[in-house]
Amino acid sequence: MKKLELKIDNKNWGTSYGQLVWQQLTKNRTNLVCLWFIIVLFTTAVFAPLIANDKPFVVRMASTGSPQVEGKVYFPLFGTLTANDYSVFLAAIIGVILLFLLRRNSRKVNPFLRSAVLWRQISVCTVILLLGIILLQFFIPRRLDATDYKAMLSSGKATDAIFPLVPYGYGRTDIKVCQRPPNRNHWLGTDDVGSDVLCRLIHGTRISLSVGFVAVGISGIVGIIFGAIMGYFGGKIDFLGMRLVEIMMSVPTFFLIITIVAFFPRSLFNIMVIIGITSWTDDARFIRAEFLKLRNQDFVQAAVSLGLPLRSILFRHMLPNGMAPVLVSVTFGVAGAIFIESALSFLGFGVAPPTPSWGQMLSTGVSTTGEFLWWLSFFPGLAIFFTVTAYNLLGEGLRDAIDPKLRKAV
Amino acid sequence: MTDNGTILSIQNLSTFFDTEQGTAKAVQNVSFDIKKGQTLALVGESGCGKSVTALSIMRLIPSPPGRIASGKIFFKSRDILEFSERQMRRIRGNKIAMIFQEPMTSLNPVYTIGSQIVEAISLHQKKSYQQAWQIAQEMLERVHIPDPDRRMVEYPHLLSGGMRQRVMIAMAISCRPSLLIADEPTTALDVTIQAQILDLLDELQKGENMSILLITHDLGVVAQRADNVTVMYASKIVEQCPCGELFNNPLHPYTKGLLNSLPQLGTRQNRLNTIAGNVPEPLNFPSGCKFHPRCPVGCNDKRCHTEEPALKQVSANHYAACWYAEK
Numbered sequence: 074m075k076k077l078e079l080k081i082d083n084k085n086w087g088t089s090y091g092q093l094v095w096q097q098l099t100k101n102r103t104n105l106v107c108l109w110f111i112i113v114l115f116t117t118a119v120f121a122p123l124i125a126n127d128k129p130f131v132v133r134m135a136s137t138g139s140p141q142v143e144g145k146v147y148f149p150l151f152g153t154l155t156a157n158d159y160s161v162f163l164a165a166i167i168g169v170i171l172l173f174l175l176r177r178n179s180r181k182v183n184p185f186l187r188s189a190v191l192w193r194q195i196s197v198c199t200v201i202l203l204l205g206i207i208l209l210q211f212f213i214p215r216r217l218d219a220t221d222y223k224a225m226l227s228s229g230k231a232t233d234a235i236f237p238l239v240p241y242g243y244g245r246t247d248i249k250v251c252q253r254p255p256n257r258n259h260w261l262g263t264d265d266v267g268s269d270v271l272c273r274l275i276h277g278t279r280i281s282l283s284v285g286f287v288a289v290g291i292s293g294i295v296g297i298i299f300g301a302i303m304g305y306f307g308g309k310i311d312f313l314g315m316r317l318v319e320i321m322m323s324v325p326t327f328f329l330i331i332t333i334v335a336f337f338p339r340s341l342f343n344i345m346v347i348i349g350i351t352s353w354t355d356d357a358r359f360i361r362a363e364f365l366k367l368r369n370q371d372f373v374q375a376a377v378s379l380g381l382p383l384r385s386i387l388f389r390h391m392l393p394n395g396m397a398p399v400l401v402s403v404t405f406g407v408a409g410a411i412f413i414e415s416a417l418s419f420l421g422f423g424v425a426p427p428t429p430s431w432g433q434m435l436s437t438g439v440s441t442t443g444e445f446l447w448w449l450s451f452f453p454g455l456a457i458f459f460t461v462t463a464y465n466l467l468g469e470g471l472r473d474a475i476d477p478k479l480r481k482a483v
Numbered sequence: 484m485t486d487n488g489t490i491l492s493i494q495n496l497s498t499f500f501d502t503e504q505g506t507a508k509a510v511q512n513v514s515f516d517i518k519k520g521q522t523l524a525l526v527g528e529s530g531c532g533k534s535v536t537a538l539s540i541m542r543l544i545p546s547p548p549g550r551i552a553s554g555k556i557f558f559k560s561r562d563i564l565e566f567s568e569r570q571m572r573r574i575r576g577n578k579i580a581m582i583f584q585e586p587m588t589s590l591n592p593v594y595t596i597g598s599q600i601v602e603a604i605s606l607h608q609k610k611s612y613q614q615a616w617q618i619a620q621e622m623l624e625r626v627h628i629p630d631p632d633r634r635m636v637e638y639p640h641l642l643s644g645g646m647r648q649r650v651m652i653a654m655a656i657s658c659r660p661s662l663l664i665a666d667e668p669t670t671a672l673d674v675t676i677q678a679q680i681l682d683l684l685d686e687l688q689k690g691e692n693m694s695i696l697l698i699t700h701d702l703g704v705v706a707q708r709a710d711n712v713t714v715m716y717a718s719k720i721v722e723q724c725p726c727g728e729l730f731n732n733p734l735h736p737y738t739k740g741l742l743n744s745l746p747q748l749g750t751r752q753n754r755l756n757t758i759a760g761n762v763p764e765p766l767n768f769p770s771g772c773k774f775h776p777r778c779p780v781g782c783n784d785k786r787c788h789t790e791e792p793a794l795k796q797v798s799a800n801h802y803a804a805c806w807y808a809e810k
Contacts, residue, residue, distance in 0.1 A: 087595040087636025183612045308547055371588040378541055378583075379603045379654070380575035393593045 089187075090393060092179055097474035104470035107463040114460060118278040119165040122158050125239035125272035126150055129222050132234040149218055150237070156213040160206045161279075167198045241269035243276040244427035254448055262448035264437050270452055273429035277453070280430040281411050281460065284345050288410040291349025293403050296356025301387050303357065304364025311361070318354045326351045330413065334422045341424050344417060348410050356399050356406070363395030370394075397472045404468025408461035415457060431457050489557075490661055490694045491517040491540070496554035498532075498539045500765075501547060507765035509535040511718045513554075515711075517662065522688065522695040524709035524726070526702065526741070530762045532718045533698045537664050540696070541581055542571050558662070577607040580655035584667040586648035590639035596623075597635030600654050607658045622653040625690075626683055645676035649683070656687055663688075664696045669704065681708055702745055706730060714738050717763055717773040720794055724801040734803035736780045772806070780807050 088096075098104050117124065128150040174194050182190050223240070225231045241259075247267030255262045261270040303314040330347050337343045367373055368391070376390045415432020417423040424430050431453040438450030498510040510532040517523045525533045538544050539551055542563065555562050563574060575581075583589045591599060600619035604610060610618065616635070623631035626649040639647060648668060655663060665684065669677035685708060688695055697709060705712055705726065712729045714722040714737065722735040733739045740758035760777040763769055769776050775787040786806055794804040 087597060089595075090593045183616075186612060371583050371585050372591045374543065375581075375583055375589045375651070375654075376591070377543060378575055378581040380572040380577060380606060381602070382572065385602075390591050394591070 089179060094471070094474045098470055101470055101473075103466055104474075107467040107470070110459065110463045111467065114278055114282060114463075115165075117275055118282045119161055121276045121279055122154055123150070124237055125241060125243065125269070125275045126153075126237045127222070127240055127242035127245060128153050128218060129234035129236045129240075132222055132225075133232050135230055135232045149220070149222060152216055153218045154213075155215060156206075156209045159209045159213060163205045163209070164202055167202050171195065171198055239269060239272045239275065241272040243268060243273050243429050245269070245272075252446055254446075261452050262446075264434070264449055265446075268427075270434070270448060273434055274431070274452055274456055277429040277431045277434060278456075280341060280424060280428065281414065281432075281457070284341070284348065284414040284430075285407040285410045285460075285464075287345040288348035288352070288413075289403055289406040291346065292351075292353040292406060293356055293399070295350065296353035297360050297392070297399065299353065300357035300360025301364055301392065304361035305368050305383075305387055305391070307365065307368075314357075315361070318357055321351070321354045327413065327416070330417065331420070331422055334417060339422070339425045341428075344414060344423065345410075348413050352406060352409070355402050359398045359402055360392075360395060363398065364391055367391045367395050393475070397475050400475060401468045401472045404464045404471070407464045411457060411461060488518045489516045490519050490559060491696070492555075492557040493536075493540070494555045494557070496536065496539060496556060497552040498535050498544060498549060499552045500549045502766070504766050508718050508768070509549075509765050510539065513715070513720055515713050515720070515723065517694045517696060518710075519661070519694055520688065520692045521710040522697055522708055524705040524712045525696060525698045525715060526700060526705055526712060527715035528700060528762050530765075531715045532765075533700075533715055534666055536715075537581070537666050537696065537698055540664060541575060541579060542566075573607070576603055576655075576660070577658045578660055579662045579664065580658065580660040581664040581666065582648070582651050582655050582668045584670050586644050586651055586671060589651050590647055592639055595636050595638055596642070596650050600635075600650070600657055603654050604657050618657065619653070622657045623650070625656075625687070626650070626653045627679075628653070645672055645680065648672060648676075648680055652680070652683065652687070656691065656693070659691055660693065662694045662696065664698070666698045667700070668697075669699075669701070677704075684708070702741060714741070717768060718765060719773065719804065720802075721774065721805070722801075722803045723794070724803075728801055732801070734797055734801065734808040735774075735805045736778045736807070737774050738803075740777075740779075772804075774805075780805075 099108075130148065130150050132147050132149060134145050134147070171194065175191065178187050178190055178194075222231065222234055222236075226234050239260075245268055247263075249267065250259065250263050251267040252265055253259060253263045259269050259271070261274065263269055264273070299314060299318075303311045329351055330344075333347050334344065337347075364387075373386065373391060376386050381390070411431070414423060414430060415435060418430045418433035419436040421436075423433055426433065434453040435450050435457075438446055493516075494514050496510060496513045497508070500507040500509055513532070513536055515523060525536065527533050535544065535549075540556055540558075540563075542551075544551060551564060554564070556564050558574070558579065563571065566574070590596070594602075597616065597619055600622060601612065601615045604615040604618050605612070608615075620631050620635060623634060628634050628646060628649050634642070634646075634650075639650070642650065648671075652668075663684075668684070669680050672680060681704060684695060684697075687693065695708075697704070699705060709726045712722075712724060712726050713720055714729075714735065716735075716737050722729070722733070722738045724734075729738065730742065733742055737758070740756075743756045744758065746752065746755055758777055763773060763776075771786070771788045771790055772778070772792055775784075778787065784806070790806075792804045792806045792808075794802050795808070797803050797808050
């Protein structure tokens with residue numbers, strides 16, 4: 074790899090395009106609210122097991138128990154977290170570090186080196202993340218802890234315990250409290266097997282957010298590359314590409330997904346990939362249309378006449394100018410993916426219970442006896458509604474911020 | 484072609500566009516040389532193949548439908564039509580640079596002026612960002628942009644048309660090309676700015692000993708700046724001669740018509756003279772001499788209707804393609 078000079082200089086290199094977009098985006102209050110809402114959602118998703126869990130953070134054993142545990146302090150929650158949970162924490166920490174590095178880069182590193190430095194940072198972080206995940210999987214055993222700490226507390230076996238905010242596990246079944254409307258113990262009620270709705274809602278955030286992101290990430294990348302190539306080259310490539318897109322579009326996506334899901338094991342990963350590879354056609358068409366328009370623009374001609382390589386012309390010069398419609402479609406796509414996942418789960422093709430997802434929770438609203446238990450549908454529905462709305466509003470804000478024509482002189 | 488003074492030599496270049504209605508012969512059998520440090524003006528009405536010739540030199544003809552059907556383009560004695568795309572990329576912007584007609588849209592709206600020039604520099608020269616930035620700033624100074632330090636970090640939409648054309652020129656000359664193709668560089672600008680830009684090109688040409696292919700339809704521009712003139716009409720060269728000769732002794736009726744259309748100082752004219760009719764479409768060229776339907780001389784001559792005159796030498800370095808072209 075070429076050695077990069079990481080000289081820190083405080084020369085004014087001008088405001089980069091990214092910084093401009095960010096400034097524009099954060100000027101608008103609606104965008105800020107949406108951004109914060111999504112940050113809160115992400116935090117919830119990452120720390121779900123710390124917010125809603127039936128294991129206490131700390132527990133002190135009472136003297137009534139066997140003498141060797143007397144007065145001892147245990148941390149059952151951290152013991153029962155799986156390697157996956159720890160991996161998610163690690164990923165979140167690395168993600169935040171990357172964001173800080175990005176911010177630092179834009180101030181300290183000159184724009185010419187910025188992307189190279191960023192790529193190096195991303196690759197280092199990815200390696201650390203992968204290594205970390207492997208190590209975690211290796212060293213953290215899968216522990217099952219069936220102890221009922223609440224019972225211990227009430228029976229006097231333990232003297233003190235600090236529980237998370239929502240002291241229930243998402244897989245807990247308790248026939249005694251099933252189908253209860255919201256009350257003091259269960260703020261959002263319980264479902265038909267007695268699980269706490271709030272707890273499942275919090276854990277379901279993980280599923281819904283990751284479906285939205287990974288599926289849209291896949292479809293976005295595939296769509297942009299396909300569309301860019303079709304739009305730029307035109308001719309036969311465009312013809313063949315568009316026929317492929319049309320074939321993909323002529324198949325009803327939802328039924329295709331159901332069919333595929335029926336053949337593969339019910340896993341979250343499969344669902345994300347399938348949604349991703351069936352929904353890239355819209356992005357490809359948007360990008361193609363933009364590129365068809367852009368490739369005859371003078372600045373693209375000028376870029377070619379300067380001898381820039383194709384990659385730079387396509388993705389550095391054309392893409393930022395043709396990104397606006399795709400950004401909107403991508404944010405709608407996040408919303409759409411959450412919807413599809415919900416619908417699949419509603420029909421029983423989604424993630425397998427007891428893993429909670431918002432769509433699956435919606436479907437439990439009508440009980441086997443035919444009653445409508447409003448709290449079972451209302452709260453997950455509300456969660457879906459707010460998430461989708463936040464994404465859509467943010468997408469629109471981003472479109473306005475990114476479009477140089479809509480932007481007033483800075 | 485092996486002559487050391489010749490930087491670009493085009494021989495029998497033909498560029499065709501395959502359309503559904505047939506083959507549009509946009510450029511046919513065009514040949515000319517440009518010597519080091521000289522300016523060649525390519526003159527003609529819109530649609531007569533000037534820009535296509537320029538794009539052919541850069542190998543920027545969109546293909547399909549366009550194709551360079553025949554001919555050779557020698558740049559520094561090497562036929563660039565045989566170059567691979569990769570070799571061509573090293574030539575573009577580095578050895579041959581181009582300025583476009585529309586300065587308003589030729590700069591990418593999403594990047595600062597500085598970063599666009601720096602990109603061009605660092606693409607062809609091994610320079611650190613700091614050095615490239617320095618060079619870019621010098622280039623902006625050379626094209627007389629006031630306060631280049633501040634302009635470097637500004638976006639194109641903050642600049643006027645003339646300023647943007649200066650930036651385009653700065654970008655084009657930043658790698659010190661030996662040939663600059665200026666495709667109607669002043670058409671979109673008003674007259675005072677036009678003169679400034681042309682003066683600038685002149686100044687830079689002298690400083691760098693650069694050759695310029697100046698594409699224009701403005702004969703006033705030609706008279707001031709060009710060393711040699713090539714007049715094109717309907718895909719072919721109709722007249723070729725040194726600049727002074729063209730104005731003193733035009734041979735082709737088309738050239739005469741063009742000169743006639745200029746307003747004359749000192750005479751009272753109500754209407755400017757025109758050449759009647761339009762440039763024929765490349766799909767539908769007239770038989771014989773392509774100019775005959777509009778020609779005041781040959782419109783009744785049978786030979787002009789049926790036979791096409793070749794470009795022939797009339798005097799030492801004066802060529803014309805007309806049956807009536809005599810000394």
